[in-house]
Amino acid sequence: MAVLDSQNNAVVIRVVYDGAPMAGKTTSVCALGKGLGAGVYSPAELNGRTLYFDWLDYTGGLFEGHRIRCQIVSAPGQTSLAVRRRQLLESADVVVFVGDSTPRGFDADRAYLGSLCSVLRQLSGPPIGIVLQANKRDLPDAVSISQMRSMLDGMDMKVGVVESVATEGSGIREAFVFAVRLALDRVRELMRTGELKTGKPDIDSAQDLLEEMRRREDGALNLAEESVLSHSRLRDLREPEAAPAPGAEAPVPQVTLASAALEQVVREETATETSVENSTPQAVVSRAHRLNAAGQWIKDNRQPVAPNERVPSGMVWPPIDGRTILQEIGSSQVQLNSSVAGDWFGVVNDRWRIHTPANAVFSSVDQGRPALIQLARAFAANHSDTTERCVVLAEDGHGRYRLWQIQRLAWG
Amino acid sequence: MANEKTLMEVINRIENDVNGVIATAVVDLESGMTLASKTNRSEFDLTVASAYNSELVKQKMKIMHALNLKSNLEDMLLTLSDQLHLIKILPGGAAFLYLAADRSSTNLAILRTAVNKHCANIS
Numbered sequence: 001m002a003v004l005d006s007q008n009n010a011v012v013i014r015v016v017y018d019g020a021p022m023a024g025k026t027t028s029v030c031a032l033g034k035g036l037g038a039g040v041y042s043p044a045e046l047n048g049r050t051l052y053f054d055w056l057d058y059t060g061g062l063f064e065g066h067r068i069r070c071q072i073v074s075a076p077g078q079t080s081l082a083v084r085r086r087q088l089l090e091s092a093d094v095v096v097f098v099g100d101s102t103p104r105g106f107d108a109d110r111a112y113l114g115s116l117c118s119v120l121r122q123l124s125g126p127p128i129g130i131v132l133q134a135n136k137r138d139l140p141d142a143v144s145i146s147q148m149r150s151m152l153d154g155m156d157m158k159v160g161v162v163e164s165v166a167t168e169g170s171g172i173r174e175a176f177v178f179a180v181r182l183a184l185d186r187v188r189e190l191m192r193t194g195e196l197k198t199g200k201p202d203i204d205s206a207q208d209l210l211e212e213m214r215r216r217e218d219g220a221l222n223l224a225e226e227s228v229l230s231h232s233r234l235r236d237l238r239e240p241e242a243a244p245a246p247g248a249e250a251p252v253p254q255v256t257l258a259s260a261a262l263e264q265v266v267r268e269e270t271a272t273e274t275s276v277e278n279s280t281p282q283a284v285v286s287r288a289h290r291l292n293a294a295g296q297w298i299k300d301n302r303q304p305v306a307p308n309e310r311v312p313s314g315m316v317w318p319p320i321d322g323r324t325i326l327q328e329i330g331s332s333q334v335q336l337n338s339s340v341a342g343d344w345f346g347v348v349n350d351r352w353r354i355h356t357p358a359n360a361v362f363s364s365v366d367q368g369r370p371a372l373i374q375l376a377r378a379f380a381a382n383h384s385d386t387t388e389r390c391v392v393l394a395e396d397g398h399g400r401y402r403l404w405q406i407q408r409l410a411w412g
Numbered sequence: 413m414a415n416e417k418t419l420m421e422v423i424n425r426i427e428n429d430v431n432g433v434i435a436t437a438v439v440d441l442e443s444g445m446t447l448a449s450k451t452n453r454s455e456f457d458l459t460v461a462s463a464y465n466s467e468l469v470k471q472k473m474k475i476m477h478a479l480n481l482k483s484n485l486e487d488m489l490l491t492l493s494d495q496l497h498l499i500k501i502l503p504g505g506a507a508f509l510y511l512a513a514d515r516s517s518t519n520l521a522i523l524r525t526a527v528n529k530h531c532a533n534i535s
Contacts, residue, residue, distance in 0.1 A: 035416065036446075036459075060459045061444035062467055068443065173416040177445045184443060310506030312442055364477065395505070399482055 001091040002187045003201045010059065010067040012201045013183040015176070016088050018116055019098035020108035021049075021077035024135040027166040028098050028175075029054045029074045035173050036060070041206045050076045052213060053088060055206035063184050064191075070180060071203070077112075087213055089119045091203070094129045094183035096175055097159070098166070101134055101142035110151055117157060126189035129182030129320040130159045133175040138165045149328075149349070158388075160309070160327035178309070178327065185319040300361070304344055305397030306334040306354060307404050315365070315393045317376035322390030325406055329354065344402075353407050360403040361396065368393045368401045375403065414534050419448035422509075422530050429526035432517035434495065437462045437510050438502070438534075441469060447507060456512065465499060465510050487524075496520060500527050502534050 003012045017025045026042070033040040033056045041055045056072040075085040089095065097116060099109045113132075120128050134148055145161060152159050160178055164171030190196035203209045307316075308330025309323050316322035329348050336346040342358030362368035372393045379389060388408035396402045414422075419438045427433045427450070435451035435458045444466035451458045473485060484505075490497040496518055500509045509531055513523060 060446065060463060061440070062463045063443065065467075067463065068445070168417075170417050171415050173447055177440050177443065177447055180443050180445055181440070308504075310442070310504060399484070 001201070001203070002093045002183070002190055002196060004066065004196055004198045005069070005200060006198055007200065008067070008069075009065075010069040011063050011184075011187055012069045012071065013093040013180070013187060014071045014073060014091050015094055015096060015179050015183060016092035017054075017072070017074035017096045017098055018085070018089060018112070019077060019135075020100055020105060020112045021079075023077065023098045023100040023105060023109070024164075024166040025074040025077060025098045026050055026054050028096070028133065028135065028164070028172055029056055029072060031166050031169040031172045032056065032072065032176055033058075035169060043206060043210045049078060050074060051081065052076065052084060052210060053206075055209065057205075061180065063187065068180065068184070071201075072176075073209070083217060084213055086119055087216060089116065090123060092120075092128055093186050094131070094179045095120070096131045096133050096179045098164075099132050099134045099148065101136045101148075102139055103141060103143060105136070106143050106147070106151070109148075110155070113152075113155060113157065117155065125195060126186045126193075127318075127320050128186065129179070129324060130157070131175050131179045131182065132159045132161045133164050133171065134161055135164050135166050137163045137171075138168070146349075149351075153351070158321045158324050160324045161331075181309075181313075182320050182323060185313055185323060188313055189319060299342065300398075301338070301342075302398050303336055303338070304356065304361075304402050305395070306330075306336060306346065306348075307392045307394035307402075307406075311392055311394045314369075315372065317372065317379070317391050322392060325352065325390050326392060328352070329406065347409065351409055353409050354404055355407070356402045356404045362393075362401045362403070365393065365401055368403055371403050375405070416448045419534070420450065422534060423448060423450050425530045426509075426511065426526050429530075430513065430518060430523050432514035434512040434514060435461070436512075438507055439466055439510055440507050441466055442506065461512070462510055465497075465508075469499060469501070469508055487527075489520075491515070496523065498523060498527060500531050502531055504535070 001014050005012050017029055019025050030040050036058050038056055038058050042050060043052045043055075053076065054074040057069070058072060059067050059069045061068040073088055075088040077085070095116065097113060100106065116130070132148065132152070134145060136142060145163065148161060160182075162171050162175040162178060164175060166172060187196060203212060306329060307326055309327040310330065311326065313319065316326060329352060332348050334346050334348055334354070336344050338344055343355065345353065345355040347353055360371070362371070372391060375391045379391065390406050392404045392406065393401050394404060423436045423438070426436060434453050435449070435456045437449035437458050438447045439445070439462040440447055444463035446459060446462045449458050449462070469485070469488070472488060476483070476485060485501055487501065488499040492515070494515050496513045496515050498511045498513070500511075502508055509527065511523070511527060
């Protein structure tokens with residue numbers, strides 16, 4: 001539903017808080033509102049349960065010179081209100097999924113995440129990012145984050161994870177700002193493809209949304225069933241596991257192929273090295289070299305900083321899934337190793353292989369961007385599934401930029 | 413980025429060391445959204461200040477790029493007739509601390525020292 005509201009010089013995005021009943025959606029939105037100094041409006045509730053939505057309107061930040069207006073909405077979790085939940089999810093630019101970390105809640109998380117994906121898959125336009133706000137992390141029986149990641153892997157979902165304790169307000173703002181970044185990545189994609197709507201938003205207030213939901217509800221009761229949102233049993237939500245065809249093998253990560261593509265791109269870029277480097281006395285000085293204090297070109301063995309989710313927009317591809325992958329990389333310990341050739345590589349959480357060739361280093365963003373675009377095009381042409389890999393141009397900690405390729409190691 | 417609770421602790425520690433603080437925020441550079449904030453004057457709109465200061469930092473970085481400067485931006489000091497505004501880029505470069513202080517009751521050296529000291533460990 002992102003809209004560029006020229007009259008108010010604002011880009012309007014919608015952040016939807018979703019999750020199983022009692023996971024902490026309303027508590028999270030209220031804690032966020034408290035932190036942001038904005039009030040939360042709930043049209044109706046029964047015994048503390050959300051019947052329609054919670055609404056928080058917040059304007060902050062800047063995007064391409066426009067103010068960022070966030071319509072923050074929580075969806076009702078009760079299964080009987082699945083139609084309403086679906087309506088809200090369909091309007092999202094990003095979803096913060098509030099996960100219940102208790103063992104019992106964990107099962108519900110799986111079910112609700114499945115139905116969330118089912119809805120989002122049917123929507124057109126750039127993908128809608130999801131942030132899993134793992135809530136109730138203060139409880140002694142909270143399931144581990146690695147278990148949550150395993151669950152997400154099993155569901156083939158690429159989701160950023162932020163830990164929270166909503167009752168204390170911990171982790172709430174962090175998850176929200178990360179979600180806004182994902183939404184802005186989507187807006188940027190909409191701008192690029194000319195799909196971003198302009199004008200006053202159709203839904204400009206909580207009252208507008210309430211009226212719209214009531215109007216649509218009459219004719220939409222069957223939609224929930226179609227999209228498996230009106231579940232009553234957990235097993236109803238689980239898609240049957242696809243058995244491999246006789247003789248078929250499990251998918252194998254194409255690490256070698258992808259690495260080859262990256263190296264090819266870098267080779268081509270290196271063929272047009274800058275005149276500065278060509279002007280040195282040495283016949284060939286690659287970007288893997290640097291000038292020392294004495295003005296001599298020496299091999300650069302300094303370890304680069306691994307990329308993380310804080311890279312600027314436009315420096316990661318695919319923009320939304322890529323930043324989600326980077327969020328996991330950035331929140332993990334990354335041990336980088338160097339090959340004899342000067343490449344840097346590492347394995348993160350036994351799930352991701354990150355790699356940058358020796359020559360994939362650029363003195364500026366402008367120099368590195370063509371290589372990033374070329375590599376992204378190569379990936380887009382050869383891989384339909386973009387949730388298993390990303391490419392990123394990131395500052396290396398030494399004032400230069402490195403082109404990284406991140407590839408999924410194994411399917412969960 | 414450190415969570416809001418940790419960032420608020422940093423903000424509070426800075427305030428304890430410095431007189432005349434009007435408002436402080438930790439701001440996500442990319443979006444201009446505040447990650448943590450505290451204001452001592454209700455009329456001081458920290459949300460707006462944070463958003464536009466993120467543009468200020470980005471523009472300064474563009475200037476440095478245009479000048480082909482290879483150094484890092486560490487902080488920016490803006491001196492108003494009655495206020496000091498200090499912007500400190502945090503480790504990693506993805507966020508910055510923005511602090512506004514009353515000029516007549518703030519010692520700039522102490523302000524800078526406190527900000528540098530308490531911001532050094534933010535990851």
